[in-house]
Amino acid sequence: MIARIDVTDPEEYAIYAGQTVALAEKFGGRFLVKGGPQEVIEGEAPSRHVIVEFPSRAAAERWFNSPEYQRILPIALRASTRDVVIVEGV
Secondary structure: EEEEEEEEEEEHHHHHHHHHHHHHHOOOEEEEEEEEOOOOOOOOOEEEEEEEEEOHHHHHHHHHHOOOOOOOHHHHHHHHEEEOOOOOOO
C-alpha cells in the first residue's frame, strides 16, 4: 500500500496516524516508510509518504475495509489530502 499525503491539520492527523501501525499489524502489515525526511529529486511530491507491506493484496484490502480502519479513516480524510493505492509487488 502506498500513500502520498499532504497533511492539512497536523494535530488531528496525529490522532489517526497514532492508530495505524497496530491496526496494520493485525492484518499482517508492516510499515516500511511512515513520513520522515525526504528529498524531492524529480517532479513534485506531497509532504508525506507511507509504504505498508502486506502479505497479500487480499490482506491489504481486508485491512482497508475493516470496521476498525473505516472508523479512523474519516479522521485522515478531514486532516489531509491523499492518494492511496494498493500495488502488487515482487
